[in-house]
Amino acid sequence: MTATYEKIATTTLGTTSATISLSSIPSTYTDLVLIISARTNRSGQATDGLNIKFNTDDGNNYSDTDLVGNGSNASSNRDTNSTRWLTNDANLPAATATSGVFSAIIVSLQNYANTNVYKTGLCRFNLASSNTGASVGLWRSTAAIDAITLISRNNADFVSGSTFTLYGIKAE
Amino acid sequence: MSLILGILDSGGVTAPPNSYESIATVTVGSGGSASVSFTSIPSTYTHLQIRGIARSTLAGTTPDNIAFRINGDSGNNYTTHSLRGSNATATASNFVSLSYAYLPSTSPAAGNLGSVFAAVVLDLLDYRNTNKTKVFRTLSGFNENDTAGPSNIQFQSALWNSTSAVTSIEFTNSANFAQYSQFALYGIKGS
Numbered sequence: 001m002t003a004t005y006e007k008i009a010t011t012t013l014g015t016t017s018a019t020i021s022l023s024s025i026p027s028t029y030t031d032l033v034l035i036i037s038a039r040t041n042r043s044g045q046a047t048d049g050l051n052i053k054f055n056t057d058d059g060n061n062y063s064d065t066d067l068v069g070n071g072s073n074a075s076s077n078r079d080t081n082s083t084r085w086l087t088n089d090a091n092l093p094a095a096t097a098t099s100g101v102f103s104a105i106i107v108s109l110q111n112y113a114n115t116n117v118y119k120t121g122l123c124r125f126n127l128a129s130s131n132t133g134a135s136v137g138l139w140r141s142t143a144a145i146d147a148i149t150l151i152s153r154n155n156a157d158f159v160s161g162s163t164f165t166l167y168g169i170k171a172e
Numbered sequence: 173m174s175l176i177l178g179i180l181d182s183g184g185v186t187a188p189p190n191s192y193e194s195i196a197t198v199t200v201g202s203g204g205s206a207s208v209s210f211t212s213i214p215s216t217y218t219h220l221q222i223r224g225i226a227r228s229t230l231a232g233t234t235p236d237n238i239a240f241r242i243n244g245d246s247g248n249n250y251t252t253h254s255l256r257g258s259n260a261t262a263t264a265s266n267f268v269s270l271s272y273a274y275l276p277s278t279s280p281a282a283g284n285l286g287s288v289f290a291a292v293v294l295d296l297l298d299y300r301n302t303n304k305t306k307v308f309r310t311l312s313g314f315n316e317n318d319t320a321g322p323s324n325i326q327f328q329s330a331l332w333n334s335t336s337a338v339t340s341i342e343f344t345n346s347a348n349f350a351q352y353s354q355f356a357l358y359g360i361k362g363s
Contacts, residue, residue, distance in 0.1 A: 005192035063317035067257025076257030120291040136313030136325040171197040171356035
């Protein structure tokens with residue numbers, strides 16, 4: 001048996017950043033897992049949303065379905081023909097959220113380098129002060145994913161202390 | 173200001189963990205496959221994880237189910253619960269005393285958007301502990317860019333009401349798994 005689940009790249013923000021770009025992702029793994037602890041500075045709001053793009057594709061090639069529970073209700077939402085994977089509109093804490101609160105988010109990208117299939121990702125998000133849920137995102141492209149860009153839904157900045165770590169898993 | 177994370181070191185690996193290992197992988201070839209099986213699962217791990225993508229050859233646009241059996245047990249020893257988000261609503265369902273574990277409407281069918289596969293992550297904790305019945309949890313979903321169709325995201329749990337160690341798992345659906353479907357089995361060490 002071969003050990004796998006290897007760290008590819010990681011960063012902890014020392015200052016604010018509008019985007020997080022993971023580039024030159026090797027195609028040598030089967031799946032990618034991105035672990036995020038993040039918060040944004042969206043002004044006057046308690047929540048923000050995590051958006052994801054692949055290979056800098058800004059076309060209307062993304063769609064998603066999410067499921068979220070907010071303490072009193074479970075609900076679902078769907079987006080089509082988007083320019084980003086809108087994982088959820090409120091899965092990141094923002095400026096007015098309790099100090100020190102960061103979201104715990106895990107994004108899984110299966111068969112990210114398989115050029116025979118469109119790319120489907122699973123996002124499991126946890127904003128303990130607000131909600132918990134999951135999102136499935138489709139990128140209608142058979143291209144191998146070699147870059148991932150993370151953006152705030154509302155074009156805010158990720159704040160200092162946010163962490164982003166990308167792992168690769170290789171099936172044998 | 174934006175941050176760009178390149179792959180800075182040559183291998184991209186600074187401290188590879190050794191507790192997560194690839195055990196076996198099945199990729200469905202042309203013509204599809206009626207089942208995917210993992211047999212002779214070693215007892216050297218604490219937990220198992222199965223990661224995959226799946227699509228069915230079932231005719232129509234109704235997503236297919238994924239079923240699985242443990243150790244060839246076809247008795248009515250399986251129970252499943254699901255929480256699903258599909259569009260504007262969230263729904264819950266359960267299936268009890270089945271002869272297989274049942275993950276409903278999990279994978280796209282032949283009539284769904286081409287090249288779309290469901291993503292599935294299935295965890296089985298303490299799979300060889302003979303003092304516990306076995307509980308699986310899954311996160312799965314697919315999206316086909318539809319406004320009112322079957323796209324969904326699901327949390328699922330499945331009980332196999334047996335204390336036997338898990339040594340084999342067989343996945344099936346209502347038709348065949350389509351070409352490029354893939355199931356990969358991993359072991360996670362506890363010590």
